[in-house]
Amino acid sequence: xxxxxxxxxxxxKTIKVVLLEDGQKVRAxxxxxxxxxxxxxxxxxxxxxxxxxxxxxxxxxxxxxxxxGRASAPxxxxxxxxxxxxxxxxIFLHPAARTVIDVGAExxxxxxxxxxxxxxxxxxxxxxxxxxxxxxxxxxxALEVKLEELGPLALKSGNTIPMNAQCAVFAExxxxxxxxxxxxxxDIAKAVHxxxxxxxxxxxxxxxxxxxxxxxxxxxxxxAFVETMRRNLQTAVNVLPDPEYxxxxxxxxxxxxxxxxx
Amino acid sequence: MKEIDVFxxxxxxxxxYATAWQKRTGGKVMGYFCTYVPEEILHAAGVLPVRVLGSxxxxxxxxxxxxxxxxxxxxxxxxxxxxxxxxxxxxxxxAQSCLHIRQAYTSWIKHVPVGFSYYLCMPHKxxxxxxxxxxxxxxxxFRKAVEGWTGKQISDKALREAIAVYNENRRLMRELYDTRKxxxxxxxxxxxxxxxxxxxxxxxxxxxxxxRKLLAALPRRKRDRPAGTxxxxxxxxxxxxxxxxxxxxxxxxxxxxxxxxxxxxxxSRYFWNDxxxxxxxxxxxxxxxxxxxxxxxxxxxxxxxxxxIMKLARDFGAQGAIVMQQKFCDPHELDTVAxxxxxxxxxxxxxxxxxxxxxxxxxxxxxxxAFLETLKQEDLF
Numbered sequence: 001x002x003x004x005x006x007x008x009x010x011x012x013k014t015i016k017v018v019l020l021e022d023g024q025k026v027r028a029x030x031x032x033x034x035x036x037x038x039x040x041x042x043x044x045x046x047x048x049x050x051x052x053x054x055x056x057x058x059x060x061x062x063x064x065x066x067x068x069g070r071a072s073a074p075x076x077x078x079x080x081x082x083x084x085x086x087x088x089x090x091i092f093l094h095p096a097a098r099t100v101i102d103v104g105a106e107x108x109x110x111x112x113x114x115x116x117x118x119x120x121x122x123x124x125x126x127x128x129x130x131x132x133x134x135x136x137x138x139x140x141x142a143l144e145v146k147l148e149e150l151g152p153l154a155l156k157s158g159n160t161i162p163m164n165a166q167c168a169v170f171a172e173x174x175x176x177x178x179x180x181x182x183x184x185x186x187d188i189a190k191a192v193h194x195x196x197x198x199x200x201x202x203x204x205x206x207x208x209x210x211x212x213x214x215x216x217x218x219x220x221x222x223x224a225f226v227e228t229m230r231r232n233l234q235t236a237v238n239v240l241p242d243p244e245y246x247x248x249x250x251x252x253x254x255x256x257x258x259x260x261x262x
Numbered sequence: 263m264k265e266i267d268v269f270x271x272x273x274x275x276x277x278x279y280a281t282a283w284q285k286r287t288g289g290k291v292m293g294y295f296c297t298y299v300p301e302e303i304l305h306a307a308g309v310l311p312v313r314v315l316g317s318x319x320x321x322x323x324x325x326x327x328x329x330x331x332x333x334x335x336x337x338x339x340x341x342x343x344x345x346x347x348x349x350x351x352x353x354x355x356x357a358q359s360c361l362h363i364r365q366a367y368t369s370w371i372k373h374v375p376v377g378f379s380y381y382l383c384m385p386h387k388x389x390x391x392x393x394x395x396x397x398x399x400x401x402x403x404f405r406k407a408v409e410g411w412t413g414k415q416i417s418d419k420a421l422r423e424a425i426a427v428y429n430e431n432r433r434l435m436r437e438l439y440d441t442r443k444x445x446x447x448x449x450x451x452x453x454x455x456x457x458x459x460x461x462x463x464x465x466x467x468x469x470x471x472x473x474r475k476l477l478a479a480l481p482r483r484k485r486d487r488p489a490g491t492x493x494x495x496x497x498x499x500x501x502x503x504x505x506x507x508x509x510x511x512x513x514x515x516x517x518x519x520x521x522x523x524x525x526x527x528x529x530s531r532y533f534w535n536d537x538x539x540x541x542x543x544x545x546x547x548x549x550x551x552x553x554x555x556x557x558x559x560x561x562x563x564x565x566x567x568x569x570x571i572m573k574l575a576r577d578f579g580a581q582g583a584i585v586m587q588q589k590f591c592d593p594h595e596l597d598t599v600a601x602x603x604x605x606x607x608x609x610x611x612x613x614x615x616x617x618x619x620x621x622x623x624x625x626x627x628x629x630x631x632a633f634l635e636t637l638k639q640e641d642l643f
Contacts, residue, residue: 162319162620170622177624195320202325232322 003261004055005062007085007251008042008076010034010069013105013134014218015042016248017049019060023256028052029245034069042074062259066251068106080254082247083111083122089250090214091117093240098210101229101237102247103200103219105133110204117250123203132196133219135171139192142175143185154189154224163191171195190224197228204233214238216246263483265476266453272460279464280312281350290352290412293376295339295367297462297532298357298384298557300401300547305466306416306424307408313462314339314348315501315528318620321345327369328362333588334619335499336366343370353378353411358386360559360593378411380404388552388560397548405544421543431466432533434473439530441480442522443578448483451495451521452506458529459501490518491637494580494610496525496571496601497617498587498594505621509584509630517634523578525571531555558593567597568604575610582637584630586615611637 002021009016015034019027030048032041050057057075065073066085073079080088082102090100091113102109111122125132140150161183163174171192178188196219204213213235219225220243230237240246272279280291291310294301301311316338323344324337342348343366354376356367364381371379383400385393405416438457441448457476461469493509509519524530535554540546561567575583583605587594602612613633615626 170625173625174622177622180624198320198322201322205322206325208326 003061003256003259004053004059005064005252005255005259005261006046006049006060006075007248007253007255008046008063008065008067008070008073009082009085009245009248009251010038010042010065010067010073011104011247012068012107014244015045015067015069016245017042017045018245018248018252019049019053019055020249020252020256023253023261026249027055029242029248031244038069039072039074042072046075062255064251064255064258066247077255078258080251082107083109083119083124085247085250085254086216087111087113087119087250088117088253089246089248090216090240091115092249092253093246094212094214094238096212097214097238099204099207099213101200101204101213101215101220102217103132103215103225104217104244105137108132108200108203108219109217110200110207110209112207112210121207123207125199125203133217135196136192136219136222136225138172139175139189142172142179143188145185145189148221150189151193151222151224153186154193155227157184157186157190159187159190160194161187161191163195193222193224193228197225197232200229201232209233209235211235212238214240216240216243218244263479265472265479266449266456268472269453269457269460269476272464273456276312276315276463277347277350280310283310283465284350284352291350292353292355292378293348293351294354295356295363296359296557297527298359298551299355299382300357300404300551302421302424302428302537302547303401303405303408303416305427306420307412307414309353309408309412310465312351314342314354315459315462316619317342317347318502318504320620324369327373328365331590332362332365333498333590334617335588335591336362338619339363340366340369343374346374351376353380355380355382357382357384359384359557360591362591380407384551386560387562388556389562389564389566393552394545394548397552398542398544401544401547418543421547425537425543425546427466427470429536431461431470431473432536434470434477435461435533437477438473438480439523439578441477446485446489447520447522448480448485450485450506450510451493451524452503452510454521454524455501455503455506455529458532459503462528462532487514488518489520489522490514491520491634492522492579492581493519494523494525494575494578494583495521495529496583496585497598498526498591499528500524500526500586500617501528502617502621504623505617505626508623508627512627512631512634517631519630519634522580523574525555525567525574527557530574531557558597561597565597565600568600571601572604572608575605575608580610582633583610583612584615584633585612586617589616589618 018029028049032045063075065076065079070079090097108125112120140147304311321341537550
């Protein structure tokens, strides 16, 4: 009989659940906004995934949690760090991956791993969210565009405006200054992407990178960010399918191992 | 003004200048960090010393080499090396000043090797009488190293000539600064910054020539805006022309302001004192570098910078002071408290700003305008 395991990624902004069959096949996945009651949001995400797969909770052999809020994850028997889960999930989807760049809502991470998904080295952004997704959200707000429009907007610009995004709050007022100086939205959007990609690139260089380089986390759905990373690193950068679920997938793989699935 | 444009061109096209100089003279170019480098010895050997400065652009190449809490300036300098902007350098050197900039030097020579590199052990405790013979010894060793590198003897005569050229340069710069004591200075702080930056990267003989032309033309010059509030700018390394430009181009009816003097290592600290007369040329140099207006890393136990700053403020009639520093510059951060206290005691209001690789012009404008407004209120009430 098939063994079902689950990974739940209690992210800073959203909660992701992946159900895995025999450690091999993704049966379902679901996402919920974390909000203030993350445990309840976790349960909702879990139920949504179970519903999709036509399964009951009792049929799930093992749940492993990951993510910044993993301590409050519902149903979880154990947990794995975001770094560990990211590596496992990335290797599962892209076995040649040796460098994994994970940019979520509040954190940017880079890790290097071996072919089995064992982490060799990693770096996480320092203290603030300036190099991460919530930064992009506030920048989109300042520019009065939808988050998903920000990337395509930036791709239209061929200009470079230096911007010092050390801090998300200050960067927002820097954007306001650029608006006052009558720079176009396209150029400002590009400056925002350049700033974020520079910060992430700095971190990647600190860890050192080896091909293949893969991108995971919600921010990798932004085409301008991906393009800037490609340009900065001068190498192919692979965006994994459904990049925001890779952490949860990694946790589900760890759950399968812990449940004794070979 | 064309007499100023020449300096602006030198500063803005610094790399083009150095490569053209190299081609024209066949001489070697030495990049250097920190103004404690005794350039006279290099000049005497026919070498062009070029100060390494940043480019004020965001970058992503220095993170593996420089600690996160090291200053943005050392990061920006190293980035220039890693990006290959100083490929033409024949040598690179530093004189000991602070750990941050030394890290930039060390990483540079490790990752972008140059033909010749030199670490000059400039003593920290300059307020010791032993510093004089010690530095003299270091200068002698340096002179030998340069001779070995260039294959050229550096005679005492050449050294004295170099000292004369450099002293003349310092004298002309002080003369330029003197013009800023006038009620309506004929030059802006931004322009003077271009001139003093160019001073640190071009052949001093050419710089002297251009200064003489400028000084001859200045009496006929009238700026198109009133001097307004007389500002002093004090602090660490500062080549942020954009910032000075912003302050000096604020609405001239509401917030006219002009920088009339500075106390920076990219400004007056670099050239303020001459090499004194001494039968022993190396001892003369030693005395000059030990007695110059100090960098805060070397200003102890007595804090000699403060009386120097106060004298400048008085002589140039400063009404307000912008005290700036590179972010994370601990030596300056320590000095700042005492400097501001003393200035405020003398009735000179201060505004403190932390500088980074790029300057947030909008945010700084708000602060500077408010600062100028408070200074104006002083006059009203």
